[in-house]
Amino acid sequence: MLPYTLIEKKQSGQALNKDEIHFLVDGYVKKTIPEYQMAAFLMAVYFKGMEAEEINAYIDVILNSGKRVSFNDSTTYYADKHSTGGVGDKISLILAPLAMASGKVKVPMISGRGLGHSGGTLDKLESIPGFSTQMSLKDFQKQTDRLGCALIGQTKDLCPADKMLYALRDVTATVRSIPLICGSILSKKIAEGIKGLVLDVKTGNGAFISKYEETKHLAEQLKYFGEAYGLSVRPVISDMNQPLGDKIGNWLEVEESLDVLKGGGPAAVRELSLVLTGQMLAMADPKRAEGDIRKELEKLLDSGAAYDAFLRVSKEQGADIRYLEKTELYDRSKYIIEVKSASEGTISYIDTYQLGLDAIVLGAGRRSLNDTIDPKAGLVVHKHLGDKVEKGEPLITLHSDDKKAVELLSKEIGDRFHVSEDNFTMKGDLYEIL
């Protein structure tokens, strides 16, 4: 078998068989197939797609490149949530303790770092002083069983093939490929040993896949291939045509999550947290009325029980929870600059993708692999789609220690918001459960 022939086969639109997919991915992991041949193959997949059998084989080879977690307690419903990535998406920080607080499910959550214009749960957790996201798979399993939740990053021994493929896709513009996304997400989630997976599949100008029809196709594919591996999958398509909530940036998003966990916070963040956690609990107990689940979850937020659960997990993972209890102890950015609207009317469009990149420029994300993150840096959005705005009213606030970045962005970031004289009505729902 020659890598060249397999690249050519995919390039001409033919399906590879299981052995061929295994040969390519295993060869890439063992470095017998060079990065440039894998890059050419991934780009051919981007253009020509994969058939169902190929996607199964692709998930399989990534899954079997490392270890798998396996929980012994068959009476417990282990579940996780995954988001395809957006701007201001801090739902995992709320959902995990909220689900844990319900006692109905246990959440072994393995998260990733920021990617492209999109933030990562791991970077947000690590903005909490002392919070450690590294532990062995054994300890991860133990903590999940003992506490009901553990929040970690991908370990070396879990789907190492995905780690290598992901790094290559990230630099070769081959992230936005449905079969490759399926392989990457599902292999890791299957390896977690969970029973149920709630998927938050983002659509709109701040999502990796912006068109609704493509998003829906991705959601269906993720459900189909996940279920082929015995996972229960509940995809929810949610709107990413504006940042989720007000705050973008690691510590800023922790703050907003704490607000929601204590019964407050922006309505959109509370609502999506209730919907996604509700779906998780509904999967665990399909006979239970969804209205009951919702009431229970609202109570867990409003009573502070979900907040307590978050403190418990954070403490267990080494966090200095004084910062969570008293967020004003946390350092603030040197430059906190309000940018005002140059016109009046209704917010009719927000360039969400660009706001994600702007947050990175301010220090909230990495521009290259070895860049460091400024946990304080980010953006606070004051106006959302459909909001009225007066001339001179604040649109957004920049938080950064980087004077140059602040100077640059304070001039142009106002342009991410389109202000229209007409009234604005949202097209369609903010989310859709498939």
Next chain:
Amino acid sequence: MLPYTLIEKKQSGQALNKDEIHFLVDGYVKKTIPEYQMAAFLMAVYFKGMEAEEINAYIDVILNSGKRVSFNDSTTYYADKHSTGGVGDKISLILAPLAMASGKVKVPMISGRGLGHSGGTLDKLESIPGFSTQMSLKDFQKQTDRLGCALIGQTKDLCPADKMLYALRDVTATVRSIPLICGSILSKKIAEGIKGLVLDVKTGNGAFISKYEETKHLAEQLKYFGEAYGLSVRPVISDMNQPLGDKIGNWLEVEESLDVLKGGGPAAVRELSLVLTGQMLAMADPKRAEGDIRKELEKLLDSGAAYDAFLRVSKEQGADIRYLEKTELYDRSKYIIEVKSASEGTISYIDTYQLGLDAIVLGAGRRSLNDTIDPKAGLVVHKHLGDKVEKGEPLITLHSDDKKAVELLSKEIGDRFHVSEDNFTMKGDLYEIL
């Protein structure tokens, strides 16, 4: 400028501007852009093509990555021929001394090695004992002026970007891309300092681009972009649905070339040599009647003048010309095995591409970059398209020192020939001058 953004731009079908093309190719040459990003870009070009401005910029940056030859004598017509590659295509070995013998043009010819299923002029020349294809660009220029012809391989200082890009395309299945072929061929030919270029653009099942319409498009593009650089370009589309002539393999092809240079050899090889050399002389002197040119060239072959010219160039470049004068001095393969027809009828199809690969298996080409070539190895074809064949009559003879390869191929090589009960008529002409 980020390589990632440029890959994404091409992936979405947008044209890159001149600066962006230069940034990518220069970066790749200087190794600031890694092979995997270049591979992803090349695959995106394979799928999305390039616009005219992009192809110009691509030729330009490859051309300017190294030195250029520049002849001082403005009264001389310097010309070269290039073939897009086929099986049994030894025309350069005949055309160069034939054109030289005419005294009407001078031929500074820089050739390549075997590629994919196709042989290379350089490997054929090097099968002649002592023949050296390495010299400095200065000596190359001097010999061309003094003798009327020089036959060398690509030097380090001539289009180094092409050398690197070519090696990458060769292993990432991105050779068959019209803009990339244009960039590769034309940059090198422009760098040779010639005025006129005859192009033998192969079509059919043994060519890199098999479909006639695509071949014609390639021929037109090569003419268009070559002429944009002040080169006169005369493309000839020629048939590659069967090996050209009888012999495939390096020394075997030298032998057949000597036959043609002495007025004999297979009619198809003689004919295409006369056509292509004729076009070259017609470009040098457009007022001259083509019939006169043809008569002159026939005479140069039949009188032995072209043969003498080949001996002169070979001697000048270190060859032991006793082997050319007395080819029976040359070693023969250990195994020379005739394969016979299993049925009777008319040859209606020859899998030319596969015969090219078969010759490599016998030792006539490289299977990997560091493989060595057996100059004696190859194939002799006894039947061509439209020929009648009896059961048991020889179809092809294998020449090889590799017992295993001979055993394997002697069983299956007969299948490359389809024998039909119907009469066979060639579709269209064997060549077409554009």
